[in-house]
Amino acid sequence: GAVVSQHPSRVICKSGTSVKIECRSLDFQATTMFWYRQFPKKSLMLMATSNEGSKATYEQGVEKDKFLINHASLTLSTLTVTSAHPEDSSFYICSARERISSYNEQFFGPGTRLTVL
Amino acid sequence: EDQVTQSPEALRLQEGESSSLNCSYTVSGLRGLFWYRQDPGKGPEFLFTLYSAGEEKEKERLKATLTKKESFLHITAPKPEDSATYLCAVRSAGGTSYGKLTFGQGTILTVHP
Numbered sequence: 001g002a003v004v005s006q007h008p009s010r011v012i013c014k015s016g017t018s019v020k021i022e023c024r025s026l027d028f029q030a031t032t033m034f035w036y037r038q039f040p041k042k043s044l045m046l047m048a049t050s051n052e053g054s055k056a057t058y059e060q061g062v063e064k065d066k067f068l069i070n071h072a073s074l075t076l077s078t079l080t081v082t083s084a085h086p087e088d089s090s091f092y093i094c095s096a097r098e099r100i101s102s103y104n105e106q107f108f109g110p111g112t113r114l115t116v117l
Numbered sequence: 118e119d120q121v122t123q124s125p126e127a128l129r130l131q132e133g134e135s136s137s138l139n140c141s142y143t144v145s146g147l148r149g150l151f152w153y154r155q156d157p158g159k160g161p162e163f164l165f166t167l168y169s170a171g172e173e174k175e176k177e178r179l180k181a182t183l184t185k186k187e188s189f190l191h192i193t194a195p196k197p198e199d200s201a202t203y204l205c206a207v208r209s210a211g212g213t214s215y216g217k218l219t220f221g222q223g224t225i226l227t228v229h230p
Contacts, residue, residue: 006160032216043204043222044161093160097216105151106218108160 003027004096006109013084014117021079021112023094029074030096034106035067038091050077084116119144119209123221130195130228138190138203138224146210150188151218152181153204161204164190195228202226 003026013019023033032051036044048069050056056069066088068080077096081088091113095106120143130136142150149168153161165174167183174181178199180191190203202225206218 002163004160034217041225043220046217046219049217091158095160105149105163105166106216107163108153111158111160113158 002098002105002107004030004094004107004109006094006112008112009110010113010115012115012117015085016083019081019084019114021081021092021094021114023077023079023096023109025075025096025098025107028096028098030077030098031074032097033071033077034095034097035069035077035079036093036095038093038111040091044093047079081114084114086116089114089116119207119219121205121207121219121221123203123205123224125224126222127225128227130192130226132196132228132230133194135191135193135195137192138205138226140188140190140205140221141186142188142205142207144207144209144219147207148210148216149208150183151206151208152179152188152190153206155202155204155223157202164203192226195226197228197230200226200228 005024007022035047038044047062048056048058050069050071052071052074071077093111095108097106122141124139152164155161165181170185172183178193182189202223204223206220
């Protein structure tokens with residue numbers, strides 16, 4: 001149980017294009033999903049918190065208009081990197097927390113490697 | 118502001134050589150301390166949650182303990198397949214109720230055969 005998937009696992013795009021990354025909770029309902037960014041050999045940096053049916057809460061320094069987050073259902077959240085540039089290249093990881101309790105663990109997806117040329 | 122510091126940054130062990138990883142934290146009202154394992158190019162894999170000082174949890178060769186200021190991840194007789202980055206994170210009562218985790222920088226564990 002508690003499986004989180006991400007799609008795609010890898011994406012290469014040209015500078016200026018937009019890229020959408022999907023995060024799905026496969027066997028549970030996730031009230032809250034989180035989006036992280038990780039640089040090589042560094043820890044996870046929280047970008048935003050997404051609650052089903054409401055606007056995402058962004059961490060300080062994260063551009064809302066560049067990283068669009070939509071949490072359309074209890075099993076799906078999407079992150080769209082708009083007008084991507086080489087500095088947006090990174091490993092993006094989502095996590096999901098089960099609906100039942102706010103104390104529950106977060107389960108992470110396998111990550112998406114974004115490379116912007 | 119919640120803070121998490123892990124040490125050492127990297128640890129090299131011989132197979133069978135037991136050791137411990139440290140996670141020191143400062144948090145306003147702990148609502149859980151979490152240990153994750155992360156393999157290269159993959160997302161973190163959940164290992165343990167600890168909620169109160171004195172609590173201990175075990176899974177195979179791993180044992181996590183918690184005090185009011187720090188947590189230890191003890192690895193007994195490690196094997197090469199235990200090689201990974203181990204991440205510690207805390208969730209506090211402060212801020213929003215959305216359950217934000219603050220991560221440490223991780224400990225890179227390498228176990229040589």
